[in-house]
Amino acid sequence: MTGNESNVVARRGLMLVLSSPSGAGKTTIARALLEREAGISMSVSATTRSPRQGETDGKDYHFVDVERFHRMVEAGEFLEHARVFNNFYGTPRAPVEATLAQGNDVLFDIDWQGTQQLGQNPNAQNDLVSVFILPPSLEELYRRLSGRGLDSPEIVAGRMARAGDEMSHWPEYDYIVVNDDLDRSIDAVRSILAAARLKRERQADLAGFVNRLRGLDRDSGG
Ligand SMILES: Nc1ncnc2c1ncn2[C@@H]1O[C@H](COP(=O)(O)OP(=O)(O)OP(=O)(O)O)[C@@H](O)[C@H]1O
Numbered sequence: 001m002t003g004n005e006s007n008v009v010a011r012r013g014l015m016l017v018l019s020s021p022s023g024a025g026k027t028t029i030a031r032a033l034l035e036r037e038a039g040i041s042m043s044v045s046a047t048t049r050s051p052r053q054g055e056t057d058g059k060d061y062h063f064v065d066v067e068r069f070h071r072m073v074e075a076g077e078f079l080e081h082a083r084v085f086n087n088f089y090g091t092p093r094a095p096v097e098a099t100l101a102q103g104n105d106v107l108f109d110i111d112w113q114g115t116q117q118l119g120q121n122p123n124a125q126n127d128l129v130s131v132f133i134l135p136p137s138l139e140e141l142y143r144r145l146s147g148r149g150l151d152s153p154e155i156v157a158g159r160m161a162r163a164g165d166e167m168s169h170w171p172e173y174d175y176i177v178v179n180d181d182l183d184r185s186i187d188a189v190r191s192i193l194a195a196a197r198l199k200r201e202r203q204a205d206l207a208g209f210v211n212r213l214r215g216l217d218r219d220s221g222g
């Protein structure tokens, strides 16, 4: 079973992408989702940025230097990659492909550039479900970025300066969640996941299952 739906009909895994301006709350929502949902795991990105206090290599990110990052790009190891806030970020391809092939889902915390790349990839676009998280106001975004206490005032200012541009990409996403009340936002993203899992196209053997229900395949031994 790959989530909270029936385990009778097999299905392909899906790629659930969360994007937002920095500080709007996607990491917080992602962590809560992973605690509450079975059958979904986080894609751990590679990045050239330095670890923040409390971040663990291999769990929050794979922290690599710029040279290593470029070697990974050259070797085609990324499903998507982008430069964000003067650092490089990329999604390692192999773990995502292995997880999807097992019928499990993958959660991504990536920016709009990475989401665009996944949407343009013929092998990925059918598995993609994208959610854009908006802050309730710019004042609250600033409060969250500075209240997190992990970035210098210069970095906070840089991220605030980029927020408008990033938010302009909301029309490229399937779903929009305004992250005002955290519990409501978590519930909203869980509902999106539940609905996406039940999409007809994603349930791989529906035709065979219904044929068996109708007794149409008795002679084929299925
Ligand atoms: N609905 C909410 N109400 C109040 N605070 C929140 C809410 N959602 C998240 N926060 C807080 O806002 C801060 C930023 O959240 P978070 O780190 O999840 O943002 P992010 O979008 O992942 O940022 P980044 O892109 O920089 O990684 C955190 O301190 C978090 O606890």
Ligand SMILES: Nc1nc2c(ncn2[C@@H]2O[C@H](COP(=O)(O)O)[C@@H](O)[C@H]2O)c(=O)[nH]1
Pocket (backbone or CB within 6 Å): 019, 020, 021, 022, 045, 046, 049, 080, 081, 082, 084, 085, 089, 090, 091, 109, 110, 111, 112, 113, 114, 115
């Ligand atoms: N395109 C990608 N964007 C990514 C990836 N991993 C993270 N991100 C985005 O970068 C910014 C900054 O993240 P932070 O952890 O330094 O605050 C944020 O918008 C992330 O969503 C990735 O693999 N690809």
